[in-house]
Amino acid sequence: MTIEIKAPAFPESVADGEVATWHKQEGEAVARDELIVEIETDKVVMEVVAPTDGVISKIHAAEGTIIESEQLLATIEAGAVAVSSSSEESVSQAVSAEAAATAVGAGPAARTLMEEHGLKASDIKGSGKGGRITKEDVVAHVQSSSSKVEKVVAPRVATATTEATAAPSGERVERRVPMTRMRAKIAERLLDATQQTAMLTTFNEVNMAPLMELRRKYKDQFEKTHNGTRLGFMGFFVKAACEALKRFPEVNASIDGNDVVYHGYQDIGVAVSTDNGLVVPVLRDADFMSIADVEAKIKELGLKARGNKLTIDDMTGGTFTVTNGGVFGSLMSTPILNPPQTGILGMHKIQERPMAVNGQVVILPMMYLALSYDHRLIDGKTAVQFLVAVKDLIEDPARILLQL
Template sequence: MADIKAPVFPESVPDGTIVEWHVSAGDAVSRDQLLAEIETDKVVLEVIAPDDGVITTIVKNVDDTVLSDEVIAQFEAGAVAADTPKALSEEEAETGTTVDPTSVAAPIQPKEDTKAEGDYKDQSPAVRKAAKESGVNPADVQGSGRGGRVTKSDMVNPQLKTTSGSVIATAIGERAETRVPMTRLRKTVANRLLAATQETAMLTTFNEVNMKPLMDLRAKYKDQFEKRHGVKLGFMSLFVKAATEALKRFPAVNASIDGDDIVYHGYYDVGVAVSSDRGLVVPVLRDTDGMGLADVESGIRDYATKAREGKLSLDEMTGGTFTITNGGVFGSLMSTPIINPPQTAILGMHAINERPMAVNGQVVILPMMYLALSYDHRLIDGKDAVQFLVTIKELIEDPARLILDL
């Protein structure tokens, strides 16, 4: 008999929560098969089978808190499941744990709704329990788990694939409310954002940038760039490079406060905010001063893919000396982004809109973007914050400056 343990968490992650079991006690599993998912403050971690065998006992159930390297199940390597599996008791169906066979009085009789029961049978115990309690058919629910799998959270607040008559019947004429516990990730984000507003002297300065030179550059070279590097040329890579250059010129923006000390970082690790089904995550591009545009674009593309698939690792989201967030992809015209502690500044990009601008005494229609820099006034003076943002504006409006180091 062997123990199946939770992954070893970094020091910054105290514990995790089991959000889903993909197997039940008594199930035969194969090597590297996904067994469970554990959500931490930053990422969802997978627990896989160490070898072929059988899950004998589930020690930690869905919603249980687990510590680093804690036993969550027991496993018998090389064993095979019984040819005729015993009937699950109601307790087993609801909790995913095994009960002494002598205590099982009789098999659970199937309900008359055989179609619904057939839809439930391939679901996890937590989903089956939620389906029975709510009357919502898991087959009608849009799953947010890996491969579209329906999770317990999906059943609590379902997004339906198709219109279910029973759901509509309960919704018509009612002022419905649904109480859903915060996920660990959402709770952590909420606490960090609240702390950022309460523990920093946060101010935001704004500017606007003419995107036409950058758009012209992209239109001229995007095909050649993609052919040579195998990745599309976007705007984010140029903003990352412009921000990196500005960080070199204004070290306080790349610094952090540690107690009574100021820590000036001699490297440039830029976090790029990425939206995922589980919330906003900020994977970090390391040493951006040594990266080319293609490296940045490739890194952002890979992070976005991992975020959608829930495969970002803790290391990929740890650290960072500066953050860039782009609300423009969702249509935001202007915002005041919140600092990501212990960083002291964050750059907000926004939507590109054509606006009438005065150029050399003439009114010209130009594609303009508002930029916002939120900063911690305890460390960064207003003058430096404004000049930092102006530096980014100048580099974007004249990309040749990046090449010529001007």
Template structure:
């Protein structure tokens, strides 16, 4: 009996995907959970695996075809086992693999002849069979990726499936893992180089590593003229210290004092992680200056700025990343398809700031996380959403979907663009859970480690432009949601309190909403409810 192979369930905001790559063709035998096909959406690339062992039958959606959520892509014949010829081929292949394995393990000079069908044996670490480490298969719409970092160096011993390198595309960061126990024999694509789908990134030797590091580096150095810079030649000696390429780039971008950075790599080599640690604690800032970590907004702008161009009126064109194109497309669609309005109010943050100052140390000791302002806003928004279900609803065609739960999306800014992971069932979350989850989202968003399931299904969004210094702004809807709350900078202003002028820490709030779904009265009252809950936090406990 044939089993249907279906596309995954796409998030509400994703209408369709594209069949990027079939890894099996009709008639091929597959094992359970083996990768069959990749579907590309505007956010990430989704993998479709075999639900059971069998033979791939009809392929109903070819590469390049546009498919919808849970559309049938093909058929899997579960009962169609491998034919006798297939079994014989497999047996022959296994026999050949066994012979090859034995040949590579022997010290006999005939081993090379016995393994003639395999890649030539590498010299690094005196090892066995050599593999080509290739970039992952990119979907059709992704032309190339960038080698973000090498986590292992030539000659360094690694275990099977340990991460060797990270490739950054316009959607996600892909990991390249070791095919076996061994070591890198040669790196062919240095950090920051552009690579294509399945391009050879490095050569890997089984069984190498440890003492073979030195020989591996020498072998790589000897081939510098034909293969580019080796690991050592790619490193740079600054102030008597050796820097890995990624570390060198970060030092230059942040104008750091290399002499103040302690290297943890072999031989005292400064790695990317060492520079990141120095940035975090501010120990490597040059005298009289400040590190890039000291000003996050300046940091983001400096990293995004292209290299200076010579001339009196310089210009430089750089391609817009695919993630940036997708964000731009969705924002324009939101303005074109929704009747979007924005209403404003302001909140006195005195009560929350006093509460936070009184309990922040005990909160951190109890929950091992800092008490921030975002958890107050998330809890206040959750309570307000219960009172105003229209604000928590979404529009699906000609239907209104009322959600009986509160899943709040939190906008996170990264160097690659804006992502919006979702906090689930926020009305049931404790404030410590909110702070921990948001902190985890931020870290993994910057590392490109968020999954598509973590960015789908939100019912309401909160964005905080105040961390960048924004005093007032108009947030744009995150379809199919019908409302978004904008937080802003806390600024002391003179306020009339009980007939007296007092200086109070004030924050402007903005809520943009889809007037097709939400009436102005409800939007204003929703924002007033949030204001009242924040100005008197006891209301959050008393549910009044």
């Protein structure tokens, strides 16, 4: 029985997708729920699995093909058995060595690079499934070959002419690769944010000593009580942001044409860095979550993001965003808005600095905070007061619980 494998149903916000990687090829056996192809959209990478055991009889959309929602990708012969190795050997005898190597498979990007460098499939050892050649395999082969090449110059008498025309000793290597759809979409949204909003940033600094002491005192007990969930700083900042957003609803609002939409809830986006780019999964109703719930959910979403497991629902919506550049060592930065949101809070590296306290110089662990906001909706006074509210809540964490 022939079964059709179709692309997932894309939500309205996703127009189309691109076939990123085939993990199975025509004639290969697949098991039920085994990953066979990945579809990359503007927002997430979707995985398509086999609905039943069988053999892939035909692939209808090669890697790099732009597809629409529920478009046919491949067909599977349910219950069929893959060609045995002995049969494959008899077939391979009828083709050239190069054709056999090509049959192993190479993606469009890998084939393009191979053509540019005049390489054959038989020259490269594939690291993909079934010996499939990836783009990284080609790049590694080219770099390895370049590093082994030694320029041998015959002995000769040096003259002014030969010295002037001598070739440089090093090689200047350039590599051009197309942007992924996700990276291109991120670039487009960031550019739109800077061009279509009146973005401004206000800064403040917060004394992290009280929060660090609280964390040091309770982190072990917290982890045991909450099934291995670690007590970090992000949970406190998300809860502080929720409390501040209740006091300053403009920061939690969005602009829709000539209308201002005030959200009666706090869905907080948390920026997560992945190999494919920055993504912002959303904590739904974060104002009703405990600090333990926030920390556990952030960990779950972070693992999903780095494993390309995020769904469209995980990233849809959001009324405010928190980003932490401090984990990478950033001391101060200007976070960019995530439209249609009108505010984003930036956390940074904790660094000890001399501070004046009651006329005395004291060394304290300080963090710079940044709030970027859309000045079309939020006035400077409101933005500053919002950031001061976050600062006060972090410097006295009991206020978060008491909502003071």
